[in-house]
Amino acid sequence: MEFFKETSSQSQEMDKDDLPLYQDSTLSVAESSLLVMAFAVRHKLSGIALEDMLELIHFHCPKPNNCITELKEFQLFFQALKHPILKHFYCPNMICKVYTGTSPPESGANCTVCGTLLSCSCYFIEIPILEQLKTILSRKFFALI
Secondary structure, three states: OHHHOOOOOOOOOOHHHHOEOEOOOOOEHHHHHHHHHHHHHHOOOOHHHHHHHHHHHHHHOOOOEOOOOOHHHHHHHHHOOOOOOEEEEEOOOOOOOOEEEOOOOOOOOEOOOOOOEOOOOOEEEEOOHHHHHHHHHOOHHHHOO
C-alpha cells in the first residue's frame, strides 16, 4: 500500500479542508477525502488506482472545484488530521504474520517468533473512523440540519 508512505513536507493549507468540494456542494473537501479513503481501503486500491480515482472525481465535478487531484496532497491531508492514520506492523513471513506493534521495525530486526527479517512495508492501517465522524458531524453545517 504505497500510497500511505509518509512524506517530509507538512505544509498543507488547513483552510481548504473546510471548503465545499465545488460551489453549492453539500460535501466539504475533508468529507470527500474521508469517503475516498474509505473506498480505497475497502477495495484495496493501489496508489496508482487511488491517484486515477482522484482525477476521475475531479473531472466529474463542476468547474471550478477544490478536488484533491495529487496523491501527495491526499497523503498530506491524512497526516494533518486531528486523529491521524495509525500503522500496525507485522512479520512478513506468510505463515507467521505475528503482530510487532505500531512502531516501525528497526533496520535489521528479526521476528521474535520465526526469525524472518522485519520490513517497514508490512503493515495494515487503522483509521479512527469514529473520531473522524465525530469531528465532521460536530461542524456548524451539520448543526444546521
